[in-house]
Amino acid sequence: MDISSFINFFLIPGIILGSIYALGAIGVTLVYAIMRHGHFAHGDLATFGAFMVLLFSASSGLSPYAALPIAAVAAGLMAIAIDWLFYTHLRTLPKIITTISSLGVALMLRAVVQIFWGVNTLSYETGIARPENWFGLRIKPHEVVTVVMVIGLVVALEIFLRHSKWGKAMRAMSDNPDLASLCGIDNRKVIALTWMLVGALCAASGFFLGLNTQVKSLMGWNILLPTFAAAILGGVGRIEGAILGGLIVGICEEMSVLVIRSEYKVLSGFVILLLALLIRPTGLFRGKVL
Amino acid sequence: MTALLTMSSISGGYGDADILHDLSMEVGAREIVAIIGPNGAGKSTAMKSIFGLLTIRSGTIVVDGTDITGWAPSRIVRSGICYVPQVANVFYDMTVHENFEMGAFLRNGDYSDALERVYEMFPDMKAKQKALAGSLSGGQRQMVAIGRALMLDPKVLLLDEPTAGLSPKYMEQIFQTCRDIRNTGVALVLVEQHAKQALRFADRGYVLAAGRNRCDGTGVDLLNNRFIAEMFLGA
Numbered sequence: 001m002d003i004s005s006f007i008n009f010f011l012i013p014g015i016i017l018g019s020i021y022a023l024g025a026i027g028v029t030l031v032y033a034i035m036r037h038g039h040f041a042h043g044d045l046a047t048f049g050a051f052m053v054l055l056f057s058a059s060s061g062l063s064p065y066a067a068l069p070i071a072a073v074a075a076g077l078m079a080i081a082i083d084w085l086f087y088t089h090l091r092t093l094p095k096i097i098t099t100i101s102s103l104g105v106a107l108m109l110r111a112v113v114q115i116f117w118g119v120n121t122l123s124y125e126t127g128i129a130r131p132e133n134w135f136g137l138r139i140k141p142h143e144v145v146t147v148v149m150v151i152g153l154v155v156a157l158e159i160f161l162r163h164s165k166w167g168k169a170m171r172a173m174s175d176n177p178d179l180a181s182l183c184g185i186d187n188r189k190v191i192a193l194t195w196m197l198v199g200a201l202c203a204a205s206g207f208f209l210g211l212n213t214q215v216k217s218l219m220g221w222n223i224l225l226p227t228f229a230a231a232i233l234g235g236v237g238r239i240e241g242a243i244l245g246g247l248i249v250g251i252c253e254e255m256s257v258l259v260i261r262s263e264y265k266v267l268s269g270f271v272i273l274l275l276a277l278l279i280r281p282t283g284l285f286r287g288k289v290l
Numbered sequence: 291m292t293a294l295l296t297m298s299s300i301s302g303g304y305g306d307a308d309i310l311h312d313l314s315m316e317v318g319a320r321e322i323v324a325i326i327g328p329n330g331a332g333k334s335t336a337m338k339s340i341f342g343l344l345t346i347r348s349g350t351i352v353v354d355g356t357d358i359t360g361w362a363p364s365r366i367v368r369s370g371i372c373y374v375p376q377v378a379n380v381f382y383d384m385t386v387h388e389n390f391e392m393g394a395f396l397r398n399g400d401y402s403d404a405l406e407r408v409y410e411m412f413p414d415m416k417a418k419q420k421a422l423a424g425s426l427s428g429g430q431r432q433m434v435a436i437g438r439a440l441m442l443d444p445k446v447l448l449l450d451e452p453t454a455g456l457s458p459k460y461m462e463q464i465f466q467t468c469r470d471i472r473n474t475g476v477a478l479v480l481v482e483q484h485a486k487q488a489l490r491f492a493d494r495g496y497v498l499a500a501g502r503n504r505c506d507g508t509g510v511d512l513l514n515n516r517f518i519a520e521m522f523l524g525a
Contacts (some may be wrong), residue, residue: 050416165395168384172392175381182341182375184367184396 008138009218010254016143016212018250019150024227025234025242026157027198033174033237034194037095040102041082042111042202042227049075049203050210051113054122064124065145068207072200079199080192082109100143106221113217122215146208149190153204154243157197161239166193174237211231226269233276235283248272294319294477295371295446300349308347309335310501317446322468322478324492324509326485332501333481334376337448340479341373342366354445368396368503372439376450376481379435380423386415389423389434393441401441408437411470429460436467440476447471449480453487465491489513 024042031039052071082105090098131138161167161198173180173190181187202220205227209219230249234241249269256268278284295317305403309332314411317323325333338344340351341364353369354515361369372393390408394401409416410431423434432452435517439447449468453490461484468478469491482488489495489509497504499520505518512518 057388096325165391168391169395171384171388172381172395175383176378179375179378179381181364181366181390182373183392184442185392186364 001011004136010258012137012139012143013252014251014254015247016146016208016250017253018230018247019147020205020212020246021223021226021230021250022243022246023150023153023201023208024223025230025246026154026239027201027205028227028231029234029237029239029242030194030198030201032231034170035087035091035095035098035192037087038099038102038228039198040099040224041105041109042102042198043220043222044106044113045075045079045082045199045202045220045225046206046209046223047113047217048078048109048206049199050206050219052119052203053207053210054117054124054215064207064211068082070203071207074199075203075206076196076199079195079202082197083191106224110217110221117217118189119217124211124215142211146184146212149204153201154239157201158239166190168235170194222266224274226250229269229273229276232281233272233283235285236285238283238285241283241285292319293317294321294441295340295352295479296350296352297336297340298350300336300346300351302339302344302346302349303335304344304429309320309344313339313349313446313498313501313503314458315496315503315506317477317479319445319477320472321494322480322492324485324488324495325479325481325490325498327498327504330500331498334450335501336374336498337450337479337481338424340448341371356493367442369432370445372442372444372446373448374435374439374450374452376454380426380431380438384423384477385418386419386423386426388436388471389438389482390441393438396442404441404443407474408440411440411467412437429456429463432456432460432464436464436471437446440471444476446479450477451481451483452482453482461487510515 003150024046028039028042031037049071052074053064053067056062056067056070060067086105087098087099090101130139161171169180169185170190170193172183172185173187177187206220213219226249230245231242232245233248234243234245249272251267252272253268256265260267293316297313297315300313301308302311313336315336325336327333332428335344338523339346340360346359348358352358353371356369358366358369367426381392394404396488397404414430415433418430423431426434436449436452454466456464465487468480472478480488489512492509494506495509495512496506497512505512
């Protein structure tokens with residue numbers, strides 16, 4: 001195999017998939033940093049976001065790209081509603097209870113999507129996207145959009161967390177919730193803000209997944225494992241870790257077909273998760289708070 | 291003397307069992323008050339009760355004419371009291387500057403004057419403003435914690451064992467800082483393990499035992515009281 005086919009068939013798809021995992025992993029990391037629990041409904045929230053894009057673009061005639069911001073807000077509001085309905089009551093109990101209940105929420109979300117859209121495979125654009133040839137690199141336009149927008153989102157999130165008042169409040173609460181409330185920071189508002197961001201990131205990852213593969217009710221569930229693997233590999237609570245973790249898992253997954261059958265591709269995420277937990281449970285970047 | 295902060299007959303605790311029994315205390319404007327007593331006397335608990343961090347079963351807490359009994363901490367902080375806990379009192383993964391900014395979270399608009407005053411009070415922190423608070427020494431962290439609490443321009447500042455675990459040099463520095471803060475017109479309440487040093491520098495002291503008032507008086511009086519000296523000061 002020459003270098004250009006390696007790049008075209010493994011590296012580029014790996015980076016695309018990896019950026020999608022990275023977006024999901026950042027969300028998982030945010031949930032953990034603020035609420036201190038795992039979030040199994042993450043993948044299905046991404047599915048929900050992907051279908052919201054479908055809904056808003058179909059009903060208004062907007063392009064799916066233009067529908068994404070609306071879908072992001074819808075998914076954010078959905079996340080806030082879920083938190084309010086299911087997680088608030090569990091806040092003072094051991095976190096594992098919330099984690100498990102998020103599994104129930106995942107099933108519910110998926111069922112809602114299946115009731116309205118069924119279980120068939122849909123897509124945002126009909127027809128076949130032809131890859132452009134850039135000096136021997138075959139890249140599809142939506143792949144470029146995916147990577148550029150993922151980078152844009154991550155940069156925007158970093159700027160928000162480092163420089164805005166409420167972004168700093170999120171970091172403060174992640175660091176020391178009691179001290180944050182002594183400063184007058186309303187923890188409930190920070191939690192709602194976090195869910196808004198998490199929902200929006202989920203919608204984006206679901207949309208990009210749908211753009212690069214297909215839109216179906218199991219899409220988010222299928223990326224849950226690699227998303228968690230990415231977050232844990234990178235170090236939970238670290239955004240830069242989530243990005244690196246996502247890229248590693250994505251690229252490994254694409255490259256795994258060199259040695260195993262493609263039906264077992266998902267296995268690579270599982271193996272990475274196991275190895276990370278066995279060898280370096282704190283992740284590549286030592287896990288911490290935001 | 292009209293009291294700025296009045297605790298009247300407070301009983302309460304964290305769960306069903308009361309830790310504080312009929313506890314009363316008063317803090318006047320620009321006064322430094324030390325709360326001392328043996329381990330387990332309820333000193334820190336008394337301070338936490340002022341800040342709404344435990345369940346008060348009976349009694350009232352009044353600040354500057356406003357009854358704040360039963361308020362949530364996030365509301366009490368708006369009433370002009372700031373509290374510095376004994377441990378975990380800084381945001382470790384945030385810079386010194388960001389810690390101060392978080393202290394000013396409730397302030398709308400420009401708070402550069404407050405920031406300037408805090409840096410003036412802790413000149414060492416000016417040089418360290420970009421350092422993570424978690425990377426500082428214990429004494430420096432205590433300064434960040436106090437500076438953070440001063441950002442809201444409180445009328446009363448509550449310090450829970452500000453000198454715990456500090457070297458004598460830093461301890462003296464913290465006491466000096468407390469005097470400086472008082473000179474800006476703020477009343478201070480300190481919980482102190484170092485009873486003798488605290489009484490020497492405080493205006494008044496309250497001696498607590500088993501969650502009750504044992505005695506109170508000016509720092510000098512308490513220091514010269516033979517009974518107290520034997521009971522609590524290990525003299």
